[in-house]
Amino acid sequence: MQLTLGPVLYNWQPGQWRDFYFRIAEEAPVDVVAIGEVVCSKRSPFFAGHMPAVIERLAACGKQVVLGSLILVSLQRERRQMAELAANTDFMVEANDLSCLGALADRPHAIGPFVNVYNEAAAAYFAGRGARRICLPPELPLDSIRTIATALCDVTTEVFAFGRLPLAISARCYHARLHKLSKDNCRFICEQDPDGLPVATLDGEPFLAMNGVQTMSHACANLLGEAGALAAAGVRALRLSPQQCDMVAVARIFRDVIDGSRTYEDGMRQLSRVYPDVPFANGFVHGEPGAAFIADKAGASLRARRPQAGGAMR
Amino acid sequence: MELICPAGTPAALRAAVGAGADAVYCGFRDETNARNFPGLNFSHEELRSGIAHAHAHGVKVLVAINTFARAGALDLWRRAVDAAVGAGADALIVADVGVLDYAARRHPDQRLHVSVQAAAANPDAIDFYVKAFGVRRVVLPRVLSVAEIAAIVREVGCETEVFVFGGLCVMEEGRCSLSSYATGQSPNMNGVCSPASHVHYREQDGELISRLGAFTVNKFSAGEPAGYPTLCKGRFQTAHATGYLFEDPVSLDATAMLPALRKAGVTALKIEGRQRGRAYIERVVRNFRTRLAELDDGVPAPLDDLVALTEGQSTTAGAYRKSWR
Amino acid sequence: MPASGSSTSRVPRVFALAGQVLPLLPLQPMLGACIHGIQRRHPQIFDRLGCHATKRYGLDPTDLPFAFLLEPRRVNPTVTAVRSLPRQLDIRITGTLAAFIGLVDGSCDGDALFFSRDIQVEGDMEAAVALRNAIDEAGIDLVAESVAWLGPLAAVAGPILQSVIGAPPGQHRSDPISETGSWN
Numbered sequence: 113m114q115l116t117l118g119p120v121l122y123n124w125q126p127g128q129w130r131d132f133y134f135r136i137a138e139e140a141p142v143d144v145v146a147i148g149e150v151v152c153s154k155r156s157p158f159f160a161g162h163m164p165a166v167i168e169r170l171a172a173c174g175k176q177v178v179l180g181s182l183i184l185v186s187l188q189r190e191r192r193q194m195a196e197l198a199a200n201t202d203f204m205v206e207a208n209d210l211s212c213l214g215a216l217a218d219r220p221h222a223i224g225p226f227v228n229v230y231n232e233a234a235a236a237y238f239a240g241r242g243a244r245r246i247c248l249p250p251e252l253p254l255d256s257i258r259t260i261a262t263a264l265c266d267v268t269t270e271v272f273a274f275g276r277l278p279l280a281i282s283a284r285c286y287h288a289r290l291h292k293l294s295k296d297n298c299r300f301i302c303e304q305d306p307d308g309l310p311v312a313t314l315d316g317e318p319f320l321a322m323n324g325v326q327t328m329s330h331a332c333a334n335l336l337g338e339a340g341a342l343a344a345a346g347v348r349a350l351r352l353s354p355q356q357c358d359m360v361a362v363a364r365i366f367r368d369v370i371d372g373s374r375t376y377e378d379g380m381r382q383l384s385r386v387y388p389d390v391p392f393a394n395g396f397v398h399g400e401p402g403a404a405f406i407a408d409k410a411g412a413s414l415r416a417r418r419p420q421a422g423g424a425m426r
Numbered sequence: 427m428e429l430i431c432p433a434g435t436p437a438a439l440r441a442a443v444g445a446g447a448d449a450v451y452c453g454f455r456d457e458t459n460a461r462n463f464p465g466l467n468f469s470h471e472e473l474r475s476g477i478a479h480a481h482a483h484g485v486k487v488l489v490a491i492n493t494f495a496r497a498g499a500l501d502l503w504r505r506a507v508d509a510a511v512g513a514g515a516d517a518l519i520v521a522d523v524g525v526l527d528y529a530a531r532r533h534p535d536q537r538l539h540v541s542v543q544a545a546a547a548n549p550d551a552i553d554f555y556v557k558a559f560g561v562r563r564v565v566l567p568r569v570l571s572v573a574e575i576a577a578i579v580r581e582v583g584c585e586t587e588v589f590v591f592g593g594l595c596v597m598e599e600g601r602c603s604l605s606s607y608a609t610g611q612s613p614n615m616n617g618v619c620s621p622a623s624h625v626h627y628r629e630q631d632g633e634l635i636s637r638l639g640a641f642t643v644n645k646f647s648a649g650e651p652a653g654y655p656t657l658c659k660g661r662f663q664t665a666h667a668t669g670y671l672f673e674d675p676v677s678l679d680a681t682a683m684l685p686a687l688r689k690a691g692v693t694a695l696k697i698e699g700r701q702r703g704r705a706y707i708e709r710v711v712r713n714f715r716t717r718l719a720e721l722d723d724g725v726p727a728p729l730d731d732l733v734a735l736t737e738g739q740s741t742t743a744g745a746y747r748k749s750w751r
Numbered sequence: 752m753p754a755s756g757s758s759t760s761r762v763p764r765v766f767a768l769a770g771q772v773l774p775l776l777p778l779q780p781m782l783g784a785c786i787h788g789i790q791r792r793h794p795q796i797f798d799r800l801g802c803h804a805t806k807r808y809g810l811d812p813t814d815l816p817f818a819f820l821l822e823p824r825r826v827n828p829t830v831t832a833v834r835s836l837p838r839q840l841d842i843r844i845t846g847t848l849a850a851f852i853g854l855v856d857g858s859c860d861g862d863a864l865f866f867s868r869d870i871q872v873e874g875d876m877e878a879a880v881a882l883r884n885a886i887d888e889a890g891i892d893l894v895a896e897s898v899a900w901l902g903p904l905a906a907v908a909g910p911i912l913q914s915v916i917g918a919p920p921g922q923h924r925s926d927p928i929s930e931t932g933s934w935n
Contacts, residue, residue, distance in 0.1 A: 184598055185548050186574060194550070211550040214557065228544075228600060228614060230494035233524025251603040251612055256497035279604050280597035280658070282672075283569035283745055290666055311662045311671060313642040319662065320604075322671070327597070329607055395610065401639050402607035435799075435888035437857070464877050465799040465884030622876040629871070652866050675866075701880075703887040705853075706860035735863045 113339065113370050114349035115363055116144040116247070116270055118225075119180045121278060121353065122323055123155050123303040130162040132354070137166075137173040140363040144245075144349065145170050148180040148197075150208050150224070151326045152285075153190045154298070167203070178206045178245070183226045184281045184325065185211045204244070213241070220244045225272055225351070226281070230256065232263035239267045246270065247351055250277050250333065253399035254345060261346030268348045273339070274362055275353025276308055276321055277329040277393070277402060286322045298324075307356035318391075319403075331393035331403050336379050338397055339370050357387040427687070428694040429718060430488065430587060431711045434466040434701055439476045439487075441704040446715030449486035451519060452476065452700065458506040459490045460521075460543055461700040462617030474513045486516035490700075492541035493617045494522045504528055511536050519565065520544075521600055523558075530559040539587070540564040543600035543613065549581040556583050563587055565696065567598050572683055572746050576690035585693035590680040591710055592698025593737065594744055596658045596673035604657040608639040620656045627655075636660075644675075651675070651739035659737070675738030681714075683746045684721055706735050778832045782819070785896045786830045789889070792896075797825040799885035803878040804828075806841035812848040823882070842879045846870035849917050855886055855893045 117136060120129060136145060147166065149156040170177050181194055191211065198205055198215035206222035207213050222245035229235050229246055238246065247270040248257060261269040287309065288298040302309075308321025308328050321328040332355065335342065339350060350370075352362055365382050368374035374382075383392070395404030431447035433439035442450045453459025455467035468476060477487045489510035495503040503522070507529045510518055518536060520526045521543035529538055542565040546552045555561045563585040566575060570588075579586050597604070599613070606612035609624040626637045634646040636655045643660035646652050653659050653675025662671050678698070680687065687695065695718075697710055713730040720727045733741055789796070797804050800823055808821040820831045820840075836843065844851075850869045853859030861883040864870045872879045898908040 183601075184545075184569070185550070186570065188577075191548060191550055209545065209547075209551060210554045211548055214550060214554050226601060228494050228522070230522065230614065231497040231500055231524050233495065233500055233527060234522055235524075237523050237527050249603070249614075251606045251615065252497075259497035277603070277607065279607050280602040282597045284596060284672075286671060290664060290671060309664055311664055314645055314661055314663060314668070315642045316663070317641065319641055322664070327604065327672070396603075396606065399610060401610045402603065403640070404610075434884065437888045437890050463884065464801065464803060464881035465888075469798075622880040625876040627871070627873055627876070629873070634868075634871070646868075649868060652868055654862075701884075702862055703854075703860035703883070704857045704890070706863060734867065735860055737862070737866055739866055 113343050113347070114143040114268070114270075115141065115366055115370075116146060116178075116349050116351045117142045117359065117363070118247075118272070118275065118351045118353040119146045119148055119150050121151055121275075121326065121328070122306050122308065122356075123152070123300060124306050125303065126158045126162055128306075129159055130166055132359070133166040134169055135360060136363075137169040137175060140360045141367040142175065142352070142363050144176045144178055146178040146180045146206050146222075146224070146351075150180040150183050150226075151281075152302075152324045153182055153187065153193065155300070155302075155324075156193070176204070178204045178222050180206045180224060181208045181212050183208045183224075184283065185209060186283065206245070206247075217241050223247065225249055225278070229260070232260050235260045235264050235267065235269075239264055243267060245349070247272065247349075251396045251402060254338070254341060254397050255399070257342065257347060257397070258345035261348075265346070269346060270349035270351050271335065271342055271347050271397070272333055273335040273342075273350035273352060274366065275333055275351075275355050276331070276390075277333050277396075278326055278353075279320070279329055279402075280327040282325050282327070285325050286327070287324045290322070329393065329402065331391045331405075332387060333394065333396075334380075334383060334392035334405075335394055335397060336366060336369055336383065337376055338394060339366070342397075343370075355387060355390075361386045427684075427692060427718060428587075429711065429714055430694050430696040432592075432697055432700040432702070432707065433476070434461060434463070434699075435704075436468065436472050436476050436479075438700075438702075438704050438707045440479060441708045442711050443480050443483050443485045445708045445711035447485055447711055449488055449516065449694070450476075450480055451488040451490055451696075453490040453492075454506050454509070456502065456506070457496070457615075457617050458493055458503050460492045460541070460613055460617045461490075462493070463701050464622065466701060470509050470513065473510070473515075477514050481514070487514075488517045488519055488539065489513075489515040490519040490541065491525060492519050492521040492543045494543075494614045495525055496615065500524065500528075504532075507533070517563070526555070526559045526561070534560075537562050541600075542567055542589070545598050545600040547598065549578055552578065552582045552584065563693065565589075567600075568595055568678065569598050569745050572686045572690055575687070575692060575746075579691040586691075587694040587696050588680075588687060588692050589678060589698055590684070590687070590695045591714065591732070592677055592702075593654070594673070594676065594678040594698075594742065602658075605638075608641050608657060610639075620654065625655045653738045674740070674742075676740045676742045677736035677738070678744045679732065679736070679741035680743055680746050681717055683743055684717055687746075688721060702735075709735065778817075781897055782830045782832060784899065785893070786828050788896045788899055789891055790828055793889035793891060796885045796889050797823070797828075799888060800881050803875075803881040806875060806878045807837075807839065808878070808882060809836040809840040809843040810851060811836060811843060811845045812851055813845060814847050840874060842872065842874040842876075842882075844870060844872050844879060852893055854883065855891050857887055857890050861887070 194212045198212040206224045208224040208226040223243045225247040245268040250272040285295040287302040302324040311320040318330040365379045369379040396402040398406045428448040431442035433450045433452040491506045519539045519541045521541035538561045540555045565587045605619045613619045628635045636644045658672040659675045810819040898905040
């Protein structure tokens, strides 16, 4: 089972972003690193300067680098950026919508979790056009994952296994709207929330996290307990999505539990320490509400840690 | 511009035909369509007689098979495609690449439209569907401004259809898992957003409280207009503010944008609301038929006020008017 | 009050007062004839209701001193007039009599009545939606169904009943608000 580090979905400070990837390159036991600004094209200029050095370091440390495309492409400028990205032949491109698929046809590429691959026919269609890796949409249940993964044995099927779940994308920037700014003059206000802006229900229950034009779950996906079942279902990679926590430690815990050198129980305890105060969720893969946490198959009565009401309001 | 009208039942189809629709769109009574609501939609036999009725009045019928097929159960979607073609559908509205691929191969002469659920928001993505499956029309996501629509129309090799009235997704359609995060059921997988089976209303201390699954979506004070219990139109709180963080409970009404949409070269105008009653269909369709005639003749006609029919009892021109760009 | 301001009861006070003191028994034959007429003329309602046909619906017109218990079973469906609704209900729908009639004959859109707060729904929303969709499709002329059992008198009774019920709500609002929120 491979581990993939997904792209940073939040607006991090460029220096922090660079140092994060340098450390990942040196220390994290991940096989693949997907990189690039996939949420908001306005953010990408800040990282562009660091990109070559980061890619070089990752590749030098033996990581397979995959370049992610934008999830929602509507401006001419964005279309040009995606065309340039697709023209790159040094690294595999991960398509996060169908815009750059025409340019990628018939050469090896990856399909990201934002492309709707819900069944074996769609997966086979993309595989027939050159997709070598497919990260499935996070809301898919295990039955669907198994059917797709077993139908496509020459494609690496990947599942979103750690991090806040990306639930929706919009043309509207909610960070800008919340701060009464226009999207075009947003002052990059989303940089204030490098782990997402907590959104609670009127009862004060933490529920979602705002990330500019993207809406995330409050709960953090955690499929540590399902890694074995996913492997048995034919899944060959787990995606870890960067949060404001020690992602090197997260990768080590997943690696160790998958390899059998650490127990699941110990892994869960460690993950809770590495990323505290955020409940874990694995409902989607069990066909339940995505926010739910279903106790592991071994019967350990693990419950989602529920923070106190209003805890997310700080 | 063609007027494309919703029908959740045969009675609604007849109402739309009678009120001046150029085409009616509808779906089968199962998870193959994105309005898979209890008591709604067409049996295969109802579709056949509905198409016969529409064709007798010179009206087309477009069949929406626009959810994403469940892995291992593709036959349900394939059978829906075959049944719609067999019933004489004028076009199929499809979102899933797997289903599009099947329809294009199996029924090469059948007219195919890309559903709004496919989230084809720019010329490159649309071009992919045109080249790969020979689609003839794309229904554009409700995230585009009129200027962006005009640019798309100039560039793409197929017709365009845009929503002009009814429910408004503020998230890009077909790429939203908010509903399944709270309920386990999503538009993409099950054809339902915020399914009624997971919705609970409760009156408490003079407030109407709506909950979806385990989460409170909204609280309405007495007499305050209500909306659907969809998460994107719920009221939530952050450290900065409390309220409608994503979108108010409003409906789309692009009546004022009709001249601009025509100038942009849009082929067809779509009214949302297969889940709505005949009363809604009849009035909204008649109103837009009048507006289009007015646009053609240049003679102003009296306005019907449709706001009483709308979610939250208020309307917006949505992304069509992107003042912030 | 709802923004439309149109849900004011049209049921004359004298009828409402009479209902409070008169026994409900005479109402029952009319309801029985009505539901069996609907069963005969609109059998597709039960197909659309599916599993929700076995549920108990409480219909509570706010401007009448009694309510209705609807059990739309495929075999032997019943609607019963009751002074107060039992606790054991799957769904409770509250609104003016005119709103109910408008829903049944299709002159009102159920969602619009809900948005304007002209009707309230509690309980099993899926069953409520199924009933609404099934009835909307059927297009039932409730007034005609209600007086059909009167035979020749129906022609006279129909218009009288219609005038008592009044116009359906939610069709126009007195204070149209144009675009309220800006899209940002």
